[in-house]
Amino acid sequence: MSKTKMKYVCQNCGYESPKWLGKCLDCGAWNSFVEEITATAQKPGTLDISSQSTPQKLKDILFDVEERYSTGMGELDIVLGGGVVRGSLILVGGDPGIGKSTLLLQVADNLGNQNRKVLYVSGEESIKQTKLRASRLSADSDMLFIVAENNLERIKHHVDALKPDVLVVDSIQTVYGSEVTSAPGSVSQVREATNQFMNLSKKNGISTFLVGHVTKSGSIAGPKVLEHMVDTVLYFEGEGHNLFRILRAVKNRFGSTNEIGIFEMTGQGLKEVDNPSKIFLSGSSNREAGSVVIPTIEGTRTVLVEMQCLVSQTNFNMPRRMAVGIDYNKLVLLIAVLEKKVGMVLYNQDVYINVVGGMNIDEPAADLAIVTAIASSFKERRFPEDMVVLGEVGLTGEIRAVNQVQQRINEAAKMGFKKALIPSANLEGLNRPKEMHVVGMKHVEEVFNYFF
Template sequence: MGKIKTRYVCQECGAESNKWLGKCPTCGEWNTFVEEFIDKPVVTKSVGISNNKKPVPLSQVVIDDEVRYKTHMKELDNVLGGGIVKGSLVLVGGDPGIGKSTLLLQVANTVGMSGQKVLYVSGEESLKQTKLRADRLSIKCDQIYMVSENNLDYIVKYVEELSPDILIVDSIQTVYNPAVQSSPGSVSQVREATATLMKISKVDAVATFIVGHVTKSGSIAGPKVLEHMVDTVLYFEGDKNHTFRILRGVKNRFGSTNEIGIFEMTFKGLKEVLNPSEIFLSNRPESAPGSVVVAGMEGTRPVLVEIQALISNSSFGTPRRMAVGVDHNKMVMMMAILEKRLGIQIGGCDAYLNVVGGMQLSEPATDLAIVAAVISSFKDKVLEEGVVIFGEVGLTGEVRSVSHVEQRIHEAIKLGFKKCILPKGNLEQTVSGIELITVENVEEMLNYLF
């Protein structure tokens, strides 16, 4: 019997080494090398996505009408760009218990009720466990075929027998190819399984959803090539202790990226939140210093959320800075602008910033609202009711123009706001139903508000 050969593979980036290493020299992560057997050659089928190997001129490529399956969930259809594209490969990632399996089971029900055949492959739960969840969600569609399987060869066989329109694999980290000598969830197994599912998706025109686990840092576990191979990457975000869930599209070959869909987790499954701005502002306190409403954008959707700031005297030698929902460095930069350009001495105070509702705001248009919230808390003065703010702030204190102004203003009007503070460069025409107040710099805004 020959000697069994092994190698060590980084589970983060796929780098290989002949010996175990504490730190991966490629990605810099610690304790990610896992021993894998290589005593047998890896035999894999061709993963080509087309049987036509002959190159053709671009002008002769025939484009058929894009077939989409409607999920009848407006929030999900919006994130996908108008529905599930036939033959697409979609990766859904998220924390454990966030609701990925629940969402996909509801999707299977809605498309199944429309006449499409769905094959749901569960690699983590038995059929009885999946059935219990389906009963809780009141799902009784006969077009959904369930199977509990991890072996990739059997999954391919079931697809060939049933010829489904939709294939759901939950999850990709549990699927293994018998020809690959490594454990399920390893870099090699995830890569080979995804390549096989990609071939099924493209050659057989089967819309495929695969569930991916995430690491403690929040990225999808497995090689980065996994996200490059798929057509669409969706992240399911939210706190398990809160009811709201955010489905964010970070890659989409068939639609816009950075779109979001907002859901509420209930006992009977996920419920769409069609007006997130109203939900996020429903419990906003009245006459509270440090509370400001900002008109943000998530993809092409305007969302009004509340930013709260708390500035207090520090009892430590080094003041604390804490930000939730916005970049910590952005808050520090806005405070530095106030201290340098306006002479407001807040450098020795503790500063806390929070975006209500669990939203993550990263666009520059939130700068002006952050400044207003910080000053409102520092001076302990309440902002005027019915005011919404947005604008980018430069390091010299100037207020710069932002995009999607009309959408932001119309969302504010819809929710009953009477005044809007915005950059002067964005004012092109008056809008009925709301008073537009333009400012060129931070000092003008503070003089108006305080």
């Protein structure tokens, strides 16, 4: 026999409490506790220790390289580390309407065209709604099966009967199990459903894609353990008014976590962007003062990004500092360096920084580009249009070396740039591309004497 008991679970982090709390003691969220009923065994059974698992020496374990296959979308394959690993569990998160369902339906159709049996489980839309989207995307593979279902037990029955190679669940927050008494989307339901799909995926070698909703803060809705259970976590980023979407891996057990994939949203679905650098450059042949181009590294690829700055006289007692695409604290720090080491008066100036195309840059190599963009706008002098800038700036104004300079310079030369401003420490051993003039600097003061 079993008995039931009540508990309260924080829907933000999964913290459990025997009584209701206004504020979660773990994550600090307010009014996030929901009452749930759990069944507990009155007397625990005897553990069967005639196990099938046996400790082995690490050096004696033999294994084959994980089997991978292409999704039919090169950008997604890059983010996944070379394709989908058989038996892997992949979580795809993003804002509503960003294109998660569109992406996975296109992937399901591509895999179906490769003679891989795919089961697409729609928990939010009817079969007719899914068919309408599929018609728009021209998805008509004979190996693609669709079912509208929320019940976990029925989904497992369909998987056992169909035996698919790939399973897509849209979305994990809508799936519920009969054994868990809480409502769909609760911490207990999401955790149980993910655990069941993980066991199903590993046992049968099914590659499983789970769609996850995000909270207002941009994180995956549900307990943090959800991201720990899966093999790969992908975030789909972009603005609703922007045609371009960025797919970023924040966790990947089978590849790099710094890779990004670039897609363009069209009337026929998502299309891959072969040359990401083009979308992050404004396209203007005559860039104004305050515009600088930086070759940034995203995973294994180099992307040229345009950074724009606007410095204007403030109308307030406290000047405004606004940063879009870079860290706000980094902007404040570099402004202090300019005021202290170069003598630039910015205490009465508003400073706005924006990275074109919605890109986020968090590497130190962007420091020198930020400094030169601020100086260019403040002095009202255009920076050379055919020059890229990279380098880390220290608190004393020195320009420090950065990594993968050769790769950055080669990409800039491929895009038609003729000049590059880099740290002097990176000049040694650098193989300059033909017709590329490279300038090395040691201090920000040298940059100002040279350009401004």
